Amino acid sequence: xxxxxxxxxxxxxxxxxxxxxxxxxxxxxxxxxxxxxxxxxxxxxxxxxxxxxxxxxxxxxxxxxxxxxxxxxxxxxxxxxxxxxxxxxxxxxxxxxxxxxxxxxxxxxxxxxxxxxxxxxxxxxxxxxxxxxxxxxxxxxxxxxxxxxxxxxxxxxxxxxxxxxxxxxxxxxxxxxxxxxxxxxxxxxxxxxxxxxxxxxxxxxxxxxxxxxxxxxxxxxxxxxxxxxxxxxxxxxxxxxxxxxxxxxxxxxxxxxxxxxxxxxxxxxxxxxxxxxxxxxxxxxxxxxxxxxxxxxxxxxxxxxxxxxxxxxxxxxxxxxxxxxxxxxxxxxxxxxxxxxxxxxxxxx
Amino acid sequence: xxxxxxxxxxxxxxxxxxxxxxxxxxxxxxxxxxxxxxxxxxxxxxxxxxxxxxxxxxxxxxxxxxxxxxxxxxxxxxxxxxxxxxxxxxxxxxxxxxxxxxxxxxxxxxxxxxxxxxxxxxxxxxxxxxxxxxxxxxxxxxxxxxxxxxxxxxxxxxxxxxxxxxxxxxxxxxxxxxxxxxxxxxxxxxxxxxxxxxxxxxxxxxxxxxxxxxxxxxxxxxxxxxxxxxxxxxxxxxxxxxxxxxxxxxxxxxxxxxxxxxxxxxxxxxxxxxxxxxxxxxxxxxxxxxxxxxxxxxxxxxxxxxxxxxxxxxxxxxxxxxxxxxxxxxxxxxxxxxxxxxxxxxxxx
DNA sequence: TTGATTTATTGGAACGTTCCATTTATAGGC
DNA sequence: GCCTATAAATGGAACGTTCCAATAAATCAA
Numbered sequence: 001x002x003x004x005x006x007x008x009x010x011x012x013x014x015x016x017x018x019x020x021x022x023x024x025x026x027x028x029x030x031x032x033x034x035x036x037x038x039x040x041x042x043x044x045x046x047x048x049x050x051x052x053x054x055x056x057x058x059x060x061x062x063x064x065x066x067x068x069x070x071x072x073x074x075x076x077x078x079x080x081x082x083x084x085x086x087x088x089x090x091x092x093x094x095x096x097x098x099x100x101x102x103x104x105x106x107x108x109x110x111x112x113x114x115x116x117x118x119x120x121x122x123x124x125x126x127x128x129x130x131x132x133x134x135x136x137x138x139x140x141x142x143x144x145x146x147x148x149x150x151x152x153x154x155x156x157x158x159x160x161x162x163x164x165x166x167x168x169x170x171x172x173x174x175x176x177x178x179x180x181x182x183x184x185x186x187x188x189x190x191x192x193x194x195x196x197x198x199x200x201x202x203x204x205x206x207x208x209x210x211x212x213x214x215x216x217x218x219x220x221x222x223x224x225x226x227x228x229x230x231x232x233x234x235x236x237x238x239x240x241x242x243x244x245x246x247x248x249x250x251x252x253x254x255x256x257x258x259x260x261x262x263x264x265x266x267x268x269x270x271x272x273x274x275x276x277x278x279x280x281x282x283x284x285x286x287x288x289x290x291x292x293x294x295x296x297x298x299x300x301x302x303x304x305x306x307x308x309x310x311x312x313x314x315x316x317x318x319x320x321x322x323x324x325x326x327x328x329x330x331x332x333x334x335x336x337x338x339x340x341x342x343x344x345x346x347x348x349x
Numbered sequence: 350x351x352x353x354x355x356x357x358x359x360x361x362x363x364x365x366x367x368x369x370x371x372x373x374x375x376x377x378x379x380x381x382x383x384x385x386x387x388x389x390x391x392x393x394x395x396x397x398x399x400x401x402x403x404x405x406x407x408x409x410x411x412x413x414x415x416x417x418x419x420x421x422x423x424x425x426x427x428x429x430x431x432x433x434x435x436x437x438x439x440x441x442x443x444x445x446x447x448x449x450x451x452x453x454x455x456x457x458x459x460x461x462x463x464x465x466x467x468x469x470x471x472x473x474x475x476x477x478x479x480x481x482x483x484x485x486x487x488x489x490x491x492x493x494x495x496x497x498x499x500x501x502x503x504x505x506x507x508x509x510x511x512x513x514x515x516x517x518x519x520x521x522x523x524x525x526x527x528x529x530x531x532x533x534x535x536x537x538x539x540x541x542x543x544x545x546x547x548x549x550x551x552x553x554x555x556x557x558x559x560x561x562x563x564x565x566x567x568x569x570x571x572x573x574x575x576x577x578x579x580x581x582x583x584x585x586x587x588x589x590x591x592x593x594x595x596x597x598x599x600x601x602x603x604x605x606x607x608x609x610x611x612x613x614x615x616x617x618x619x620x621x622x623x624x625x626x627x628x629x630x631x632x633x634x635x636x637x638x639x640x641x642x643x644x645x646x647x648x649x650x651x652x653x654x655x656x657x658x659x660x661x662x663x664x665x666x667x668x669x670x671x672x673x674x675x676x677x678x679x680x681x682x683x684x685x686x687x688x689x690x691x692x693x694x695x696x697x698x
Numbered sequence: 699t700t701g702a703t704t705t706a707t708t709g710g711a712a713c714g715t716t717c718c719a720t721t722t723a724t725a726g727g728c
Numbered sequence: 729g730c731c732t733a734t735a736a737a738t739g740g741a742a743c744g745t746t747c748c749a750a751t752a753a754a755t756c757a758a
Contacts (some may be wrong), residue, residue, distance in 0.1 A: 008490070008744055019708045024746060034706060049491045054467040055404030055413075056744035059713040064404075066468070074448075075433055075631075080424045087450055092458065096464040098422075098447035101436055108440065115445040118403040119415070119468075142398045143355070227635055260635055286576060286609055288637055357714055368738045373716060383736060405714035408743040 007050040016044035027052065058120050067097045067309060068116040070109065070126040072152070076253065078279050078298060079127065082150060085302025086125060093310060102129045103270040109158045110136065117143060123309045127151045130193060146312035148320065150305040155193050160312075160320035162305040164296035166196055169327035170203025173248050173276040173294050176329055180338050182246035182274060186219040188233040188258060191251035198248065200278065204248050225250055230257020238265070246274035246335070252281045255291055259334065269337035280330055290332035303327050356399040365393035378402065379509060407469050416446045416658060417465040419458065419475040421501070423450040425602065427628050427647060428476065431499060434651020442659060451478045459485065466492060474656045476500045479542060495661035497669065499654040502544050509661075509669035511654040513645035518676035519552025522597050522625040522643050525678055527560045529687050531595035531623060535568040537582040537607060538599035546599065549627065553597050573598050579606020584698055587614070595623035595684070601630045604640055608683065619685035629679055639681035650674050 009023040016023070018041060025033050026041040033041075044050075059066045069086060083099055088263075090097045100116065102109040116124060117139065123146040128136070132154060134242050140147050140158075153161045177185060187204045190197040201220065208218045213348045221236050223229035228248060234257070237243055249255035255277030257268040269275055269291045277284055279296035307319050351432060357528045358372040361665050365372070369388060374382050375390040382390075393399075407413045418435060420428045432448055437444045449465065451458040458478045466488065472495040477485070481503060489496050490508075502510040526534060536553045539546040550569065557567045570585050572578035579598060583606070586592055598604035604626030608618040618624055626633055629644035652674075 006744090010744085020744090021708055021746085022706085025707085032706065037706080049488065051488070051492055052467045053408075053744055055469055056408045056713090057742080057746070058404045059402075059408070059715090060746040061713095074423075075426060075429045077424060077426060080426075082428065083423055084448065084452070085404060087452070091460075092753085096449055098449060098459050100445055101432065103433070103436070111440075112445050118401045120402065120404055139398065139400070143400055256635070258635075264605075264636060283632075284658065286605070288609075288612060355714090359714085369715085370717090370738050370740095371736085374737085377716085381736065386736080402714055405743090406716070408745090409716040603724080610756095 006053075007055075009050075011048055012041065013048055014042045015048055016041045049288045063123050063313070064120040065095055065281045066119060066121045067095055067313075068119075068121045068124045068129075069097050069099045070102060070112055070116070070124060071099060072104050072109075072129045073151050074099075074103075077283070078251070078281050079151075081281070081298040082127070082302040082305075085299030086150075086297075086306040087302075089303050089306035089310070104313040106133065106136065111135075112142065117145065121145065123313050125146065125150050125305050125309055128154055128320045130191075141244045141264050141318065144318055146309060146318050146320075148299065148305055148308055148312070153194070155195060158319070159320045161307065162301055162308060162325070163196075163323075164294075164301060165327050166199035167203040167206070169278060169294035169296065169329075170200040171207045171249060172203075172327070172329045173278070173292075174204045174207035175211060176292070177246040177248065177274055177276060177335065178213060178332065179336055180205065180246070180274060182244075184217045184219075184242060184244040184246070185212060185213060186221060186233075186237050186244040186248045188221050188222075188237070189223045189229050189254035190225050191222050200248075200250060219244055223254070226253050227257035227260065230254035230259075232257075234258045234261040238309060246276075248276050248278070252277035252279045252284050252291060252293055255293070255334070256283070256287065259287070259289075259291070270334050274335040276329075276335060282313050284330075285332070287334075289334050292332045292334045293330055294327050295330045296327050297325055314325045355402075356397045356401075359404075360397055361390060361399055364397055365390045401439060412662070413469040413471050414444055415468060415470045415694035416662075417470045417473045418446050418448045418685075419451060419461055419465070419473060419477075421453050421458075421476050421478045422450050423452075426630050426632070427600070428500075430630070430647040431476070431651040434648030435499075435655040436647075436651075438639075438652050438655035438659070438695045446474075453478050455480045455482065455485065457615050462486075462489065466494065467568060470494065472496070472662050474499050474654050474658055477503055478541075486663050488665065493667055494552055495658060495667050495669075497652065497654055497657050497661070498547075500545070504544060507668070509657065510671045511650055511657060511674070512545075512672075513650060513674045514676050515548035516552040516555070516641035516679075518548040518645065519597060519629060520556045521552075521676070521678045522627070522641075523553045524560060525641070525680065526595040526597065526623055526625060526684065527556065527562060529595070529623060529684055531593075532562060533566045533568075533591060533593040533595070534562060535582075535586050535593040535596045536599070537586070538572045538578050538603035539598045540574075549597075549599060568593055572603070575602050576606035576609065579603035579608075580610040581606075583610040585608045595625075597625050597627070599627060601626035601628045601633050601640060601642055601680055604642070604683070605632070605636065608636070608638075608640070619683050623684040625678075625684060633679075634681070636683075638683050640683045641681045642679055643676050644679045645676050646674055 007021045012023045013020045026038050067132045100112045106129050125148050127150050145160050149159050151163050221233045223233045253277050258275050262269045262273055277291045277293035280293040284293045286292040312320050358369045361372045362369045375387050379658050451461055451462045453477050474497050475498050497550055498508050498510045570582045572582045604624050607624050611618045611622055626640045626642035629642040633640040633642045661669050
C-alpha cells in the first residue's frame with residue numbers, strides 16, 4: 001500500500017534499460033529519441049508508478065510553469081467568475097493555476113505571496129486586498145516575477161492593471177437614472193481606500209454635474225461592499241430629511257441589500273426607488289425585480305489578464321500595458337418606468 | 350530592475366560572514382544558533398532580497414508543506430464557503446492551501462491532480478468531479494499521498510470522507526413538507542451518478558414511505574444542479590396531470606430556480622407551492638421569500654476536513670475515519686403556513 | 699575501406715537546499 | 729593549566745532533475 005521510496009528517473013532508466021538522460025529526454029517529449037525507445041520508457045514509467053518531481057526540475061530549469069491567482073474574496077461570486085475566465089486560458093496553455101484566497105486581509109496576503117514566491121511561481125495575477133501597503137509587491141518586483149493586477153489596482157504602482165472602465169460605467173448608470181427623471185441621487189457602498197471606489201464615485205459625480213444635478217442633491221453613503229452593507233446604506237439614506245429616489249450601488253451585492261431593505265420597508269424596488277448595481281453578476285438577471293447593472297464582462301477580463309500574463313512570461317518582462325475593459329449598462333427592471341411625465345420633463349437620456 | 354541571478358543561501362552566507370549551513374539553520378529557526386548570529390543573518394537575508402527556494406528544500410526534506418484543495422465548481426458559493434472553512438484551519442497551522450478548480454470535468458481533474466502531485470503536495474482535499482472514474486485516485490494512493498473527500502464521495506473507495514448527513518437532511522425536510530399537509534411531493538434536480546444524489550433521494554423516499562405517502566404520489570425529476578436546472582424541473586413537474594404541491598430540491602441553487610419559475614408563472618412560492626432547499630447557502634436567508642433549507646454547516650465541514658488532513662499528514666497515514674456532519678432544517682418562508690386546516694388534518698410534524 | 703555526417707544515447711556537473719558528522723570556540727571543574 | 733562537557737558553526741554528501749559535451753552507432757560519399 002504505502003509505496004517504498006519514491007521512484008526516480010534512475011529507477012525508470014534501469015527498468016527500461018536506458019540511461020537517466022534518455023528518460024529525461026522522453027519526459028520532455030524530445031524528438032531526439034527513437035520512437036521505440038520512447039515507448040519502452042513510457043511503459044516503464046507507467047509500471048513503476050513514477051511521478052515527476054517538478055521541484056527538482058525547477059532547480060535547473062529557469063522557469064516553473066506554475067501561475068498563482070491571488071484573490072481577495074473567494075466568496076464573492078464575482079471573483080469566482082474572474083477565476084473561471086482565467087482558467088479557460090491557462091487550461092489551453094497546459095497550465096494549472098493555483099488559487100489562493102487572502103480574505104481581504106493584507107497580512108494573510110503577505111503570507112500568501114511569500115508562499116507562492118517560495119514555490120517559484122512563474123507569474124501572479126492578483127486582486128489586491130483592501131489596505132494593501134504600497135511595498136507589498138516590492139519583493140515580487142525585485143525578484144522579477146511578472147505580476148498583473150486584475151479588477152483592482154493600487155494607488156501608485158507600475159504593475160499593469162486589467163480592469164473595467166469604472167468611471168464610464170458609473171457615468172452611464174447615473175445618466176440612466178437621471179434620464180428616468182430622478183433628481184435626488186445617492187451613491188451607496190464602498191469605502192474611499194479602494195481605487196475602484198474613487199473611479200466609480202468619480203463617474204457618478206461627473207454625470208451629476210454635466211447633467212445638471214446640483215451637488216446638494218447628490219448624496220454619498222459609504223459602507224461595506226456586501227448585502228449587509230447595502231441594507232445599512234438604505235437605512236441611512238431614508239432617514240434623511242429629503243431622501244433620494246434613486247441609487248447607484250458600488251456593486252451588485254450592495255444593490256441586492258438595498259432591494260432587500262426596500263422590500264422590508266414596504267417599498268418596491270423599481271417603482272418606489274430606483275437602484276442600479278455594478279458588475280452584473282449572474283444573479284442580477286434572476287433577481288426579483290431583475291437588477292439593472294453595469295456589465296463588466298468579468299470572465300472576459302479574466303481571460304485578458306491571463307493572456308497578458310502569458311505574454312509577459314514569454315517575453316521575460318515585468319511590464320505590460322494596462323487594459324481597461326469596455327462596460328455597458330444592462331437595463332432590467334430595478335429602475336422602473338420613466339418618471340419624466342410625473343415631473344413634467346422630457347426624456348433626457 | 351530585473352534582478353540578476355537569484356540569491357541563494359551562499360550569497361547570504363558571504364554577506365553575513367558565516368557558512369551556508371548556519372544560514373540554513375537560521376532559516377529553519379533552529380535554536381542552535383547564537384541570537385546575535387541569527388540577527389546578522391536575517392539582516393543579510395533582507396538586504397540581499399533573498400527568497401527561499403522550497404523546491405530545493407523539498408528535495409531533501411521528506412515533507413512539503415503544500416496542501417491542495419481540488420474543487421469541482423468554484424462558482425458555486427457553497428464550495429467557496431467550504432474553502433473558507435478549510436483556510437481558517439490551515440492558516441493557523443501556517444499553511445497556505447492552493448485551490449484548484451476542475452469545473453466538474455474529470456479530464457481537467459486528472460490534469461489538476463497530476464500537476465499537484467508533481468508539485469509534491471503533502472495532502473489533498475478533494476470534492477471529486479462528477480463522472481470521476483474509480484481509478485482516478487489510484488496514483489495518489491500508490492504514492493502514499495493522504496487524500497480526503499469533502500462533501501462528495503466516490504461509489505467505492507477507501508478514501509476517508511467528510512460530508513453532511515444527506516439522508517437525514519432529506520428526511521427532515523421531507524417530513525417537514527408532509528407535516529405542512531402536502532401529499533404530492535417531488536424531488537427536484539441532480540442526477541443519479543452522484544452518490545450525494547442517492548443519499549438525498551433515499552432520505553426523501555424513506556420519509557415518504559414511513560409517513561404514509563404513496564409511491565405514486567411521489568415524483569422525481571432529475572436535472573442540472575443549478576438555477577437553470579431548477580427552472581426546467583418545475584416546468585416539467587407542472588406539466589403533469591396531477592402536479593405536486595411541494596418540492597425538496599437537490600440543493601439551494603435548484604430551489605432558487607424553482608422559485609423563480611414559480612413567480613414567472615404567477616405562482617407564489619410558499620403559498621402556492623412549497624419548496625425546500627439543501628445546503629443553506631448564505632443567500633437562502635436573503636431570498637424573497639426566504640428559503641427553508643437543510644443547513645449542513647459547510648464551513649464547519651471544511652474545518653473538519655482540514656483537521657483530518659493535518660492529522661493524517663502528521664501520523665503519515667493515508668487512512669482516517671469518515672465524518673458525517675450533523676444537519677438541521679432551517680425553517681423560513683418558502684413553505685408557507687400549514688395546509689393542515691385546508692386538508693382537514695392535524696399537525697403531523 | 700575510410701573519413702565525414704547524422705542520429706541516438708550517455709555520463710557528469712550543476713541547481714539550492716538539508717542533514718549528518720566534524721571541527722572550533724567557550725565554559726566549567728579540578 | 730589541563731581535561732572534559734557543552735555550545736556554536738561548518739564542510740560535504742545527498743536529493744531528482746536538466747543540460748552540455750562527449751560518445752557510440754548508423755548512414756553516406758568518395
